[in-house]
Amino acid sequence: MIVHETELRVQYYETDQMGVVHHSNYIRYFEVGRTELIRRLGMSYRELEDSGTVMPITNVEVRYFYPARYDEMIRIKIVVKEMPKVRMVFHYEIYNETGKLLADGSTTLAFLNKETGRPQRTPEVMVRLLSGYFDV
Amino acid sequence: MIVHETELRVQYYETDQMGVVHHSNYIRYFEVGRTELIRRLGMSYRELEDSGTVMPITNVEVRYFYPARYDEMIRIKIVVKEMPKVRMVFHYEIYNETGKLLADGSTTLAFLNKETGRPQRTPEVMVRLLSGYFDV
Amino acid sequence: MIVHETELRVQYYETDQMGVVHHSNYIRYFEVGRTELIRRLGMSYRELEDSGTVMPITNVEVRYFYPARYDEMIRIKIVVKEMPKVRMVFHYEIYNETGKLLADGSTTLAFLNKETGRPQRTPEVMVRLLSGYFDV
Amino acid sequence: MIVHETELRVQYYETDQMGVVHHSNYIRYFEVGRTELIRRLGMSYRELEDSGTVMPITNVEVRYFYPARYDEMIRIKIVVKEMPKVRMVFHYEIYNETGKLLADGSTTLAFLNKETGRPQRTPEVMVRLLSGYFDV
Numbered sequence: 001m002i003v004h005e006t007e008l009r010v011q012y013y014e015t016d017q018m019g020v021v022h023h024s025n026y027i028r029y030f031e032v033g034r035t036e037l038i039r040r041l042g043m044s045y046r047e048l049e050d051s052g053t054v055m056p057i058t059n060v061e062v063r064y065f066y067p068a069r070y071d072e073m074i075r076i077k078i079v080v081k082e083m084p085k086v087r088m089v090f091h092y093e094i095y096n097e098t099g100k101l102l103a104d105g106s107t108t109l110a111f112l113n114k115e116t117g118r119p120q121r122t123p124e125v126m127v128r129l130l131s132g133y134f135d136v
Numbered sequence: 137m138i139v140h141e142t143e144l145r146v147q148y149y150e151t152d153q154m155g156v157v158h159h160s161n162y163i164r165y166f167e168v169g170r171t172e173l174i175r176r177l178g179m180s181y182r183e184l185e186d187s188g189t190v191m192p193i194t195n196v197e198v199r200y201f202y203p204a205r206y207d208e209m210i211r212i213k214i215v216v217k218e219m220p221k222v223r224m225v226f227h228y229e230i231y232n233e234t235g236k237l238l239a240d241g242s243t244t245l246a247f248l249n250k251e252t253g254r255p256q257r258t259p260e261v262m263v264r265l266l267s268g269y270f271d272v
Numbered sequence: 273m274i275v276h277e278t279e280l281r282v283q284y285y286e287t288d289q290m291g292v293v294h295h296s297n298y299i300r301y302f303e304v305g306r307t308e309l310i311r312r313l314g315m316s317y318r319e320l321e322d323s324g325t326v327m328p329i330t331n332v333e334v335r336y337f338y339p340a341r342y343d344e345m346i347r348i349k350i351v352v353k354e355m356p357k358v359r360m361v362f363h364y365e366i367y368n369e370t371g372k373l374l375a376d377g378s379t380t381l382a383f384l385n386k387e388t389g390r391p392q393r394t395p396e397v398m399v400r401l402l403s404g405y406f407d408v
Numbered sequence: 409m410i411v412h413e414t415e416l417r418v419q420y421y422e423t424d425q426m427g428v429v430h431h432s433n434y435i436r437y438f439e440v441g442r443t444e445l446i447r448r449l450g451m452s453y454r455e456l457e458d459s460g461t462v463m464p465i466t467n468v469e470v471r472y473f474y475p476a477r478y479d480e481m482i483r484i485k486i487v488v489k490e491m492p493k494v495r496m497v498f499h500y501e502i503y504n505e506t507g508k509l510l511a512d513g514s515t516t517l518a519f520l521n522k523e524t525g526r527p528q529r530t531p532e533v534m535v536r537l538l539s540g541y542f543d544v
Binding site for chain 2: 316342
């Protein structure tokens with residue numbers, strides 16, 4: 001199992017006239033956290049793309065409990081529970097500074113060959129980086 | 137049951153370096169369609185907010201099948217299946233110009249009193265506008 | 273001289289907690305209008321990119337007079353005053369429904385070869401499309 | 409004179425299909441840097457808004473020299489050259505990791521009373537925070 005946390009500050013341009021963060025931005029916060037998790041594994045997502053694999057999203061779910069507000073430092077906790085085969089599932093929880101759970105959710109990502117656009121299995125380099133985290 | 141369709145053109149700033157629309161923007165497309173659906177009911181969402189009710193999102197789900205591409209006219213089909221009590225559920229399908237289903241999903245919205253931030257039942261004005269669409 | 277107008281509706285996700293459209297979105301409105309102007313010339317920007325030319329922005333200026341608000345239909349008026357040689361300059365004015373000037377500005381775009389990334393002169397196809405609008 | 413620098417990482421959702429950061433996002437990078445500069449003065453922009461003053465943008469200029477790319481750490485350098493009276497001018501330079509100047513620009517912000525929406529002079533609290541940086 002992989003557990004990772006990233007902090008980021010809510011920006012003004014992410015708020016809407018309800019006075020809180022627009023709900024679409026949580027999907028972007030998920031992406032920020034996911035990028036940092038992948039980097040910590042030992043290979044940035046940029047390097048993965050450069051090596052010929054892209055990871056498009058195939059599924060997103062978000063549940064919103066409390067709104068995030070401008071200038072808050074929020075914490076994005078991500079858990080990967082299973083070794084990916086052809087898809088990789090990330091579970092997210094977003095907390096504010098006081099530790100309140102603002103939202104949770106999940107995303108599923110596929111592995112595609114960048115040139116052909118066809119689905120592939122988890123790239124070998126990724127399998128190696130991930131193998132330490134899971135009982136195989 | 138309410139069924140409504142809106143068309144919109146994919147903008148350049150909605151694409152990402154994968155060469156397709158970034159997945160977070162589908163949530164925004166849902167919002168564009170939902171706004172037009174509510175307007176067609178006979179009261180814009182702006183008027184609803186001005187009358188003291190806001191409708192924050194409590195749940196989002198999206199499944200992505202094929203990517204939307206720059207400059208395509210996409211079609212957002214929305215179905216509301218049930219008369220809302222304290223929450224209103226919208227079901228979405230996004231199609232491209234050739235009729236291919238690109239994504240589907242749903243959002244759940246609550247009704248909140250704008251001043252107190254507290255949940256409330258569907259406002260009376262909304263109930264009247266909706267009542268013709270549902271067997272009660 | 274080319275003069276073109278596009279209308280679009282302000283979206284909720286474009287507002288911020290000041291209760292008005294976030295200033296960065298005017299740059300995106302400019303792009304929406306510019307895309308429609310180019311399409312009216314007889315060739316979409318998508319086709320231009322497909323033919324091997326990209327037009328990155330080299331300069332943006334915006335002056336903000338009054339805020340655009342959620343759900344307003346705004347009008348983007350664009351004027352191109354000169355036949356482009358290596359750069360193309362667009363002048364913008366954004367009006368609300370009542371005809372009030374909300375913002376004006378300009379953008380300068382270069383022509384680049386998509387493969388090499390090197391500057392080039394206005395593509396021949398574009399020169400032909402533009403030539404009717406300017407005394408050469 | 410105030411000089412301040414902020415670093416941030418370019419996100420995937422900020423790129424477009426040209427393979428680089430969409431030009432509208434530099435305006436948002438300016439905002440991120442400006443927020444951190446104001447915080448360093450001793451009062452966050454959030455506190456300023458809470459105290460009754462908002463600072464809308466009245467003017468933006470950006471010149472784009474080289475594109476920012478996904479996953480780069482960019483550096484936003486901001487200079488404030490003059491003590492603000494009724495407007496505050498920020499000058500920006502954005503550098504990539506190798507020290508290359510990607511873009512520069514400026515924004516002018518007004519001080520408005522949050523309730524009335526009317527222009528006001530620089531709030532007293534801000535004058536005190538700024539006074540050490542300028543020969544008056």
